[in-house]
Amino acid sequence: MQKLQNRRQKIYNKRNPEIDKLVIEERKRVFEARGKDEVLLPDIIKIERYNQVAGPTGLVITDEGCVVYDTGYPTEGADRVKKIRTFTDKPFHTIVFSHGHRDHSGGVGAFLADAAQRGHPKPRIIAHENVIKRFDKYQMLRGRRAYISALQFPDMPTTPRKDDPELGLDFNYPDTIITDRLSFWLGGLNFEIYHALAETDDALWLWIPERKVAMIGDIIIGSCPNTGNPLKEQRFTLDWAEALERIAKKKPEYIFAGPGVLRGEAGQHVLLRTAKFLRFINNEVVRLLNEKYWIEDILDKITFPEEVLQDPWLVGTYGHPAFVIHDVYRRYTGWYDGNPSELFPLKSSIVMNELLKFVAPETLLAHARQLKKENKIQLALHIIDYVVQGTCNEKLLKATKLLKADLLEARGNEVPNFIARNIMRTSATILREEAKQIDN
8 A cells, every 4th residue: 555655646746835826826816707808918818608617718819800719608609799899890710619519619600690790701610520420419319418418407408499599409510620630820820720539529729829829628627627427428538638738738828728718837737737637547547457456446446645635626526536537447448347247137126126025115214314314325325225216115115215315415415526416406306306296
């Protein structure tokens, strides 16, 4: 164990209080600026979101037209265009999607409408080739997307509607496709666009060397990187670290990212510390895989240096270190969890119903209540699941679902992670609705 601890200490340099102070102050400055447009340079402007989930728009104004990086949600596009028009009447020449998530690409329709209304040429839309596949997949899985969005973001509808601007069919597909990189000159500036694997497989980051500006979208999100999202497909932990390192090599003075604009040395430290964190998890999972451990033990065995636990840019509020571990594990191995009984399992309700023949469900229910009093909420949830899934007694099932709903609410109050908390609270609401139906 001591050798392992020494090994971790070599991965993470001794903490530098001055750097820690710098990145803490930078985080405070970035988050205080949310909701406010910022003129970084005379021709480089951050256009803010009104939806605090979405990232800002990066605006570059040239004599030959504007380059726009990200457009917000469908419901935000018009607001962003309105803000931009307080700074410039120049045509929109090029629009770049940082990736295909709707909070970054969905507002483009308002930009196209503005061009048409003003008689400007239609701006070209640049995106990675995988954005097309993403939009196609979103339309194919509309029902599933609506359901998981309702779990992760409870204020969104659970059933997709054709006229719903967030979940409908109003996708504006790109007309200029990138596979690896693309560059162009406009108004005396060079725009270099690079592909990255990070939160998605279609990420693009933009570098403007003359201004030392990097626009990177959700390659920095203001908390632990969102790989291993429990509701979403495979993401890219190690590649994400590599992308952060490539951006850092440019030594940008301004970094347009998900939470806002990072600057100078502080921004550089955030990039590299985040990359180091992702590499650490990747290397630890690989080490434990090679030592023949399965996911349950890997989650138990990986511990994080104090530098990680106290880094304000790596807090587990959106992504979470445990989720990142799952992402790396899933990247390198299959779905098998090490237990041969699970290769062709019976439905859980069959197994649990069989167990309840030997243990009275009322006993388990009473024990779960006692565990709740002792604040052992997670253990109580595991215990009560045997009754939820195994009992055929409707009266008992109702009481059990209501207790599980209470436990999920309590567990949600314990966890700092936004996604996990919302899943727990939304699931509690669903359980209470199901309990009501038992009376009918």
